[in-house]
Amino acid sequence: MCRFSLLVTNGFQKPSQDFEERRRELYDPLRLTTRMAWFEHVFVPSIRAQSDPDFHLVIATGEDYPEPWRGHLQQLVADVPQIALLSLPPGRLREVSRQVMLDRVDKSA
Numbered sequence: 001m002c003r004f005s006l007l008v009t010n011g012f013q014k015p016s017q018d019f020e021e022r023r024r025e026l027y028d029p030l031r032l033t034t035r036m037a038w039f040e041h042v043f044v045p046s047i048r049a050q051s052d053p054d055f056h057l058v059i060a061t062g063e064d065y066p067e068p069w070r071g072h073l074q075q076l077v078a079d080v081p082q083i084a085l086l087s088l089p090p091g092r093l094r095e096v097s098r099q100v101m102l103d104r105v106d107k108s109a
Contacts, residue, residue: 001060008090008091023064053082058084
């Protein structure tokens with residue numbers, strides 16, 4: 001699971017932040033532009049270059065992750081079958097992460 005501008009509480013160095021304060025910080029245009037550049041030019045090429053296709057990666061963003069970054073993110077991972085892009089509502093980090101992982105447990109493993 002990769003948290004990609006996922007709006008949660010209790011997962012940062014500033015635990016007292018409320019959702020609105022955290023949203024402003026997470027979705028700052030300069031931050032998103034920089035983060036997307038790293039994602040596009042470093043992260044995605046490394047995932048595409050994996051020789052073992054037997055893995056699953058969930059990229060979790062906030063349900064209100066803004067355009068144009070949302071569309072660009074969707075476009076970058078559309079042809080990578082191992083990646084599932086999720087848009088999630090705000091919540092507490094532990095509960096959100098736990099549910100994402102539980103929903104994807106392979107019970108036959």
